[in-house]
Amino acid sequence: MKSSSTTAPKVHRRRFLQLGGIAFAGSLSGLGISADSQSRFSGLPMGVHGASFRQFGIEETLRIIVEELELNEIELTTAQIRLHGGPESELASLDDARSLRGLLTNAGVRATAYGFVPMGIDHESNTRVFQLLRELEVSILTVIPAENALDHLEELADRYAVRLAIHNNAPGRAFDSMEQVFQAIEGRGENVGACVDVGNVLRSGEDPAAAIRHLGEKVFGIHLKDVSSRSVDSDVIGLGEGLLDTEEFFAALRETELPLDMACSLEYLARPTDPVPSMLRSLALAEDLLNRQ
Secondary structure (H helix, E strand, O other), rough: OOOOOOOOEEEOOOHHHHHOOHHHHHHHOOOOOOHHHHHHHHOOOEEEEEEHHHHHHHHHHHHHHHHHHHEEEEOOOOOOOOOOOOOOOOOHHHHHHHHOOOOOOHHHHHEEEEEEEEOOOOOHHHHHHHHHHHOOOOOOOEEEOOOOOOOHHHHHHHHOOOEEEOOOOOOOOOOHHHHHHHHHHHOOOOOOOEEEEHHHHHOOOOHHHHHHHHHHHHEEEEEEEEEOOOOOOOOOOOOOOOOOOOOHHHHHHHHOOOEEEOOOEEEEOOOOOOOHHHHHHHHHHHHHHOOOO
16 A cells, blocks of 8 residues: 655664755754754664653653653653543543643653554544544554554555554564564555664564664664563563673664654653663763764
């Protein structure tokens, strides 16, 4: 199915570093992306995954992102707003979405994506998700689609100008290998790509750097995390503390042409009430490795 929407802007990392002055800032401002944050990470739009702050209220979460992590992007999850699943009484309304959008705007934080969300064929429920994403001004939906739902979801993505980032799963579940994600994307329009969950790639015994290089401009999202082992429920820990070959993975990010407005979301779950120290160490490591020549 061919999408009719415009291809996402993309830029090679080395070319990005050659952009200077007004041109550099201008290339980002239209996307609501901080030039300071982008330059810090060699052009990679670094943000956080909302699950890292599941023990915090939204206002405290936004304060931490801006003041302590010095970032301005978040991938929203059910910890911030529930768009799908759960009891009807817990689902967000359009007013809830507008209220959250206002908080994000006031804090200077951009919502890059939402997810991940398992989705089947329920036209009313799915349409509602896309309507709420539009209210939130979120352009990427991180999704694990049912086998027969992708045509329907792609139609909605085209209609609402939202890109679908198919999320690879832990072993034993749907999309538990990158090959399954590759196959689902093949032949699809420009609104269907991948969210590479680095931890789940490692749990499945695969190579996340190879996945990045293979997908290229189809990498709409990255759940950037390390894991303690290949166990399905292994701890999500700081970068460089587990299985991830950080040198090779960040080399792949430096060398691969990726969409400029993708969602790269640092995720840390090991200490839900005190995530900041480990996240700061991970960000420092990422900054160092991304700025190597």
